[in-house]
Amino acid sequence: MYKLLLKSISDYLNQTPVVEEALPWVCNEIQRELPNYDWVGYYFHADNKKELHLKAFAGKTTDHTVIPFGKGICGQVALSNKNFVVDDVAAQDNYIACNIDVKSEIVVPLFIHGENVGQIDIDSNTAAAFSIADEAFLEHVNSLVASYLLRSKSNF
Ligand code: SME
Numbered sequence: 828m829y830k831l832l833l834k835s836i837s838d839y840l841n842q843t844p845v846v847e848e849a850l851p852w853v854c855n856e857i858q859r860e861l862p863n864y865d866w867v868g869y870y871f872h873a874d875n876k877k878e879l880h881l882k883a884f885a886g887k888t889t890d891h892t893v894i895p896f897g898k899g900i901c902g903q904v905a906l907s908n909k910n911f912v913v914d915d916v917a918a919q920d921n922y923i924a925c926n927i928d929v930k931s932e933i934v935v936p937l938f939i940h941g942e943n944v945g946q947i948d949i950d951s952n953t954a955a956a957f958s959i960a961d962e963a964f965l966e967h968v969n970s971l972v973a974s975y976l977l978r979s980k981s982n983f
């Protein structure tokens with residue numbers, strides 16, 4: 828499943844010139860294909876601000892379109908530069924609830940030239956939905972998106 832999905836994302840990014848269309852497509856495709864992926868979004872670091880800004884998502888609308896560095900799971904990843912897998916969001920002190928149905932979450936940073944510039948964030952309505960295979964898959968997705976953003980000279 829992951830392999831086929833990576834191929835379809837790679838093929839799509841190789842033929843799509845418009846960045847504003849590409850990121851929502853990637854979010855939608857992942858959310859549609861993977862059953863436990865109930866919300867999928869891309870946050871990027873805002874220029875000269877210690878904030879994450881939501882640039883694309885699939886799933887329910889969220890109020891949390893801007894997240895300060897350090898706040899919530901996403902804000903912690905902006906500072907740690909490391910994947911964060913949360914099996915039970917209720918057990919986290921530093922967590923921002925987007926939706927009461929969410930039980931688990933994974934956030935994987937996106938690097939361009941070794942710099943953490945954003946992240947993919949997935950929420951699941953199932954507890955402990957994410958494994959090491961999901962981490963590897965999302966790292967791969969982010970490397971495809973990073974190459975795409977570099978090619979498109981996007982300033983996301
Ligand atoms: N739960 C995240 C906030 C983003 S929403 O999941 C869309 C967090 O704690 O950072």
